[in-house]
Amino acid sequence: MDIQTFADLTAPDGRSLRFPPLGLATVGKLSPETAAEFQHRCIAAADLVAAVPEGVRSSFERLRTVHSYGVLFYDAFTLADDLSWVVLEQALRERFIEFYGRAIPLVSKKKGEWMFLAPQFEAVSEAFRQGGTHAKEGWQLRLRTQGTLIPIPTTLRPLLRWARQERLLHGQRNRRVEEDLFDKIRNRFAHGAGFRVGMPNQSARRICDLAEIINRLWG
Numbered sequence: 471m472d473i474q475t476f477a478d479l480t481a482p483d484g485r486s487l488r489f490p491p492l493g494l495a496t497v498g499k500l501s502p503e504t505a506a507e508f509q510h511r512c513i514a515a516a517d518l519v520a521a522v523p524e525g526v527r528s529s530f531e532r533l534r535t536v537h538s539y540g541v542l543f544y545d546a547f548t549l550a551d552d553l554s555w556v557v558l559e560q561a562l563r564e565r566f567i568e569f570y571g572r573a574i575p576l577v578s579k580k581k582g583e584w585m586f587l588a589p590q591f592e593a594v595s596e597a598f599r600q601g602g603t604h605a606k607e608g609w610q611l612r613l614r615t616q617g618t619l620i621p622i623p624t625t626l627r628p629l630l631r632w633a634r635q636e637r638l639l640h641g642q643r644n645r646r647v648e649e650d651l652f653d654k655i656r657n658r659f660a661h662g663a664g665f666r667v668g669m670p671n672q673s674a675r676r677i678c679d680l681a682e683i684i685n686r687l688w689g
Contacts, residue, residue, distance in 0.1 A: 483544040489670050506541045512674035513537055516681035521688040526564055529557045530684065537673050548668040554676045555626070555656040558683065562629040563591035565687045569636065575612040577619055584609070598622045627653040638687050 487499035491508060500508065513534050518527055533550050540546040567574075567588055574586040574594065586609075588594050597604040610619040615636050623632040630648045633639045639648070657663075 480542060482541055485544040486541045486547075486670065493671070494669075502541065506538070509541055509670060509674070510538055512670070513677050516678045518681060519685045519688055522561075522684055523564055523568070526557070526561045526684060529560055530680070533557055533677055533680070537670070537677060540670055540673065545667065547670045547673040548666065550673045551668045551676045552659045554680050555652075555659055558652075558680055559626050559629065559656070561684045561687060562626070562633060565638065566594075566623070566629065566632065567591050569638075570614070574622075575614070576609045576622070577612050578607055578609045580608055583612075594622065595624050599624050626656050633687060638689075639683070640686065 482502035482505065484499065486509075487502065487505050488495045489505070489508075490500055516534070518530060522530075533553060536546050536553070537550040540550070567590065572587060572589055574588055576584045576586050578584070586594070586597070596602055598609060599605060609622060611622045611632070612619055613632075613635055618635075620632065620635065621628065623629045627649070630639070630652060634645060634648070639645075
């Protein structure tokens with residue numbers, strides 16, 4: 471690894487300067503000051519509603535900070551894009567626990583009804599994932615808005631379906647994207663599908679889309 475000076479670390483990345491508002495510029499560059507302001511403005515409106523808990527808010531703000539540093543380190547745009555899937559799953563987990571007041575309504579043919587107390591989502595995951603302490607007992611989740619039973623969601627795709635079934639998420643086009651794309655893209659990142667380099671517009675769009683989903687989760 472080459473040892474870089476402070477001046478090297480704070481120098482603008484030339485690749486980032488080639489992304490003005492109209493897209494990739496093959497001729498000319500933005501000034502570092504203009505590039506920094508533009509990248510900030512791309513995500514400035516993606517604010518979260520007041521009801522979002524502090525843990526999710528802090529993770530989301532860290533994403534916006536990472537995106538902003540893409541002006542100095544181009545790969546930060548790819549990092550922000552990839553880490554958005556972690557923040558999305560965190561938001562769904564926290565909303566799941568909060569939605570049921572930390573008492574998850576479960577039903578089993580063998581054992582009847584049970585309110586499973588879960589101060590954090592990790593308790594649900596440890597108990598009901600495959601190989602978990604209660605995984606073989608046939609427990610299902612009773613939806614609050616419909617009263618129907620579904621498998622207990624412990625990963626991203628089932629959590630997205632749960633949120634939609636509890637009417638926290640809306641929109642047919644969004645549903646198609648959630649079911650067909652989100653899980654595949656998230657797994658590509660989580661399981662190390664290979665090195666890639668994204669672009670600032672992809673990172674900004676992902677952050678704005680994430681803000682919309684989180685805000686819907688909390689109404």
